[in-house]
Amino acid sequence: MTVVITGLGILSPYGIGADALTRGVANGSLGQMSRSTSSFPPGACEIGFGMRIPESDFAAALDGEPRRFLNRESLLLLAAARLALADAHHPRGQIEHTGIVVSTRHAGLQDYADLFWTGLGRDASRHASDATQGANRRRVSPARGPQTGLNAPAAQLSIRLGARGPNVTLTNGAAGGIDALAYATSALEAGRIRTMLVGGVEVIPDLTQSRTPRNDGRASRTLPRPFDRDRAGPLLGEAGVIAVLERAKDAQQRGVRVQARVRATSTAFAPDDDLETASRRSLMGALEACTLAPEDIGAVFAAANGSIAGDAAESRALHTVFGERTPVCAVKGATADSMGAAALIQLAVAISSIERRSIPATPGFQSPGRDIASIRILGAPEPLAPGPVAIHAWDALSSSATAIVDTGEHPASRPRARRASGT
Amino acid sequence: MKSDTGIVVTGLGVSTTLGHDIETFWTALREGTVGTGDLEHFDTSMLANHRGGELVQLRGQRQPPDPRVPLVVDLAIATATSATHDARLTNSGIDGARIGVVFGTVMGTRPAVERWLVQPQDENPEADLSWMSSTAVSRAPASKLNFAGPNCVISTACASGNSAISYAADALMSGQADAMVAGGSDELSYAMLLMFESFRALSPDVVRPFDLNRRGLMLAEGAAALVLERETDARARKAPIYGRVVGWANVADAHHITAPHPQGDGAARSIRGALRQAGASARDVDYICAHGTGTPTNDASEASAIHSVFGSLTSEMPVSSLKGALGHTQGAASTIEAVCCLLAMRDGVVPPTANCETPDPACDLDVVAREPRPVKMRLVVNNAFGFGGNVECVALGAP
Numbered sequence: 001m002t003v004v005i006t007g008l009g010i011l012s013p014y015g016i017g018a019d020a021l022t023r024g025v026a027n028g029s030l031g032q033m034s035r036s037t038s039s040f041p042p043g044a045c046e047i048g049f050g051m052r053i054p055e056s057d058f059a060a061a062l063d064g065e066p067r068r069f070l071n072r073e074s075l076l077l078l079a080a081a082r083l084a085l086a087d088a089h090h091p092r093g094q095i096e097h098t099g100i101v102v103s104t105r106h107a108g109l110q111d112y113a114d115l116f117w118t119g120l121g122r123d124a125s126r127h128a129s130d131a132t133q134g135a136n137r138r139r140v141s142p143a144r145g146p147q148t149g150l151n152a153p154a155a156q157l158s159i160r161l162g163a164r165g166p167n168v169t170l171t172n173g174a175a176g177g178i179d180a181l182a183y184a185t186s187a188l189e190a191g192r193i194r195t196m197l198v199g200g201v202e203v204i205p206d207l208t209q210s211r212t213p214r215n216d217g218r219a220s221r222t223l224p225r226p227f228d229r230d231r232a233g234p235l236l237g238e239a240g241v242i243a244v245l246e247r248a249k250d251a252q253q254r255g256v257r258v259q260a261r262v263r264a265t266s267t268a269f270a271p272d273d274d275l276e277t278a279s280r281r282s283l284m285g286a287l288e289a290c291t292l293a294p295e296d297i298g299a300v301f302a303a304a305n306g307s308i309a310g311d312a313a314e315s316r317a318l319h320t321v322f323g324e325r326t327p328v329c330a331v332k333g334a335t336a337d338s339m340g341a342a343a344l345i346q347l348a349v350a351i352s353s354i355e356r357r358s359i360p361a362t363p364g365f366q367s368p369g370r371d372i373a374s375i376r377i378l379g380a381p382e383p384l385a386p387g388p389v390a391i392h393a394w395d396a397l398s399s400s401a402t403a404i405v406d407t408g409e410h411p412a413s414r415p416r417a418r419r420a421s422g423t
Numbered sequence: 424m425k426s427d428t429g430i431v432v433t434g435l436g437v438s439t440t441l442g443h444d445i446e447t448f449w450t451a452l453r454e455g456t457v458g459t460g461d462l463e464h465f466d467t468s469m470l471a472n473h474r475g476g477e478l479v480q481l482r483g484q485r486q487p488p489d490p491r492v493p494l495v496v497d498l499a500i501a502t503a504t505s506a507t508h509d510a511r512l513t514n515s516g517i518d519g520a521r522i523g524v525v526f527g528t529v530m531g532t533r534p535a536v537e538r539w540l541v542q543p544q545d546e547n548p549e550a551d552l553s554w555m556s557s558t559a560v561s562r563a564p565a566s567k568l569n570f571a572g573p574n575c576v577i578s579t580a581c582a583s584g585n586s587a588i589s590y591a592a593d594a595l596m597s598g599q600a601d602a603m604v605a606g607g608s609d610e611l612s613y614a615m616l617l618m619f620e621s622f623r624a625l626s627p628d629v630v631r632p633f634d635l636n637r638r639g640l641m642l643a644e645g646a647a648a649l650v651l652e653r654e655t656d657a658r659a660r661k662a663p664i665y666g667r668v669v670g671w672a673n674v675a676d677a678h679h680i681t682a683p684h685p686q687g688d689g690a691a692r693s694i695r696g697a698l699r700q701a702g703a704s705a706r707d708v709d710y711i712c713a714h715g716t717g718t719p720t721n722d723a724s725e726a727s728a729i730h731s732v733f734g735s736l737t738s739e740m741p742v743s744s745l746k747g748a749l750g751h752t753q754g755a756a757s758t759i760e761a762v763c764c765l766l767a768m769r770d771g772v773v774p775p776t777a778n779c780e781t782p783d784p785a786c787d788l789d790v791v792a793r794e795p796r797p798v799k800m801r802l803v804v805n806n807a808f809g810f811g812g813n814v815e816c817v818a819l820g821a822p
Contacts, residue, residue: 108533
């Protein structure tokens with residue numbers, strides 16, 4: 001059974017929609033870069049930079065929809081879903097038979113910390129008087145509590161849309177977007193549901209900025225520079241993405257445009273913290289699942305985010321699987337690392353690249369670091385031939401996932417989406 | 424049952440207030456022991472409620488707390504390890520790259536953030552904020568056990584444990600793995616106590632599921648893990664088989680962020696979906712392990728769902744809830760309850776619903792209370808519901 005993507009909704013630091021994202025990546029310029037205003041005590045947060053989505057974009061995308069009792073992640077996801085459903089021309093009558101799977105790393109973390117802080121009756125200097133403590137306990141809003149859970153954005157989305165199908169949140173870090181894609185594909189193939197919304201959402205909680213794993217304690221305040229010799233650590237970014245998935249025959253019946261076909265997904269984990277091995281396994285697993293050879297892949301949309309160890313490990317895995325032939329683009333040089341949403345941002349850029357038949361350059365990349373294996377990192381845009389492309393994602397805790405998508409126009413194409421655990 | 428997923432359970436592990444091994448836990452559960460009590464490791468002076476299902480002894484052993492490993496992660500490691508040993512998975516010949524780990528959780532490592540907020544990094548340079556990501560709940564046990572298969576943390580609020588079980592079953596059915604550890608783990612936290620207090624949802628003394636005088640739930644902590652395999656593989660290696668995972672259905676109430684659907688719409692759809700996958704009818708079910716939180720709204724909604732699915736069979740359908748004994752162990756609840764279901768089928772005994780003295784006639788269920796009840800069971804249903812309208816019920820069959 002073939003599963004296809006028929007709609008995309010994106011909010012990124014470059015604005016609303018896939019075109020804004022594509023332009024931002026092509027220009028290689030920074031999106032909305034801002035310093036956070038921390039509600040946390042001094043010292044808990046060292047770094048306050050990140051690529052944020054301006055409130056005006058939320059408002060524009062939600063078009064007057066009530067925002068009360070929704071946290072930032074829920075609003076982002078709802079806005080992305082509205083865009084995606086419109087893009088897919090999804091019939092209102094079918095929304096009841098729609099499922100939702102969302103990838104996020106930190107959804108609700110800020111709300112959790114705020115609730116805790118409010119309940120303690122603390123102020124920014126961490127002092128609390130006995131007199132205020134009991135009163136502040138009573139100030140904890142019952143409307144705020146449900147926002148503290150990882151599942152809140154997906155759950156709120158089901159309530160706002162009336163989507164009564166499967167509803168799941170995956171917390172697999174930056175690899176989670178592809179795991180969510182796999183979950184949705186499986187649900188559609190099993191006939192459990194007619195439409196799946198695959199989401200990724202992340203905002204920047206102040207706490208996360210004090211230390212980002214696998215960058216030797218460093219985080220960038222400028223362009224992340226994936227794979228580059230001058231890379232200085234990742235930069236955190238915000239994003240809300242929804243992809244509409246359905247069976248190809250249903251899309252055909254509806255007469256909607258197929259934006260991409262999910263050929264295969266694969267996931268792998270390295271218990272010994274060996275990210276290179278996990279990456280190699282997931283890349284090979286995806287290729288094997290759809291019986292493609294590395295040379296069939298027109299481009300790899302990599303997860304490199306400017307981290308020292310992570311980029312080097314990914315480059316070694318890409319070199320082992322693809323050698324020096326396959327063009328590699330790492331979009332986080334422009335989009336920053338939106339963690340749970342990141343892989344779906346990569347997917348969106350990949351789909352746009354297929355449509356435009358052009359692979360963007362890796363933003364911020366000038367020359368490879370000495371520790372970067374020999375792979376073909378694009379310093380300038382290149383034409384993309386019709387055929388499958390790979391999206392590779394990894395997380396600092398040594399998990400990796402790969403998706404292969406195409407438009408179905410390539411002779412190497414086979415109909416069935418397959419999932420694999422890299423071996 | 425007319426269909427078969429071919430997925431069996433070959434190992435169990437638990438860590439609860441009633442015990443940290445399955446036989447101690449099961450004995451206490453059958454005896455109606457109550458594991459909730461006064462909270463000892465939380466300063467509740469600012470709270471109106473002071474009770475919960477706290478792993479008092481375990482927390483005591485962790486004093487002073489190891490700043491590097493959150494309790495929720497330790498619990499996941501401990502139960503995954505126990506289940507793996509129980510399944511004789513180590514040295515079974517199964518390649519570690521083909522064994523995956525999935526854990527369900529509500530709050531993940533979030534409670535550990537509280538410590539860092541109170542004592543931030545400038546005062547506590549040892550604080551390791553990499554734990555801030557809840558991915559550690561499944562990564563840490565997999566690393567400890569050297570399992571490199573699919574690895575996932577799943578959250579469907581308090582249905583997370585059942586969602587982990589179905590995720591694992593799917594991974595096996597699609598051939599992504601040859602064995603999966605499916606667990607649930609959550610720890611108590613001050614923020615969660617504050618949150619449920621703001622809902623006025625906490626019982627001040629004990630939890631009384633389905634009781635006329637029920638007053639609310641009680642937060643608790645714990646974990647459980649199950650090893651799932653394809654039956655052909657398990658039988659080939661002569662693994663112990665506790666039961667089969669025969670059906671599941673994840674649905675959304677799509678109704679309200681905290682309140683269940685008043686008629687239990689999502690719950691009824693989920694139970695029906697699980698039975699449909701199992702190729703079974705309502706008549707085939709021998710026992711329902713209820714979500715049964717002890718709140719007025721949950722228990723009424725769940726009773727409506729059961730009536731909707733089972734109709735006239737409801738009056739003779741044994742129903743019990745573990746939450747009177749354990750409190751609400753959040754994302755771990757339904758995996759702990761799955762362990763109970765499997766042991767209940769093994770021994771032919773439904774454990775009593777602790778603290779249910781006067782079953783609520785409005786619920787009109789055959790609640791097993793006060794004493795364990797001998798029941799021969801071939802098929803049981805394990806209900807799990809969560810905030811946000813997350814619902815996932817799982818049907819389990821005898822070996």
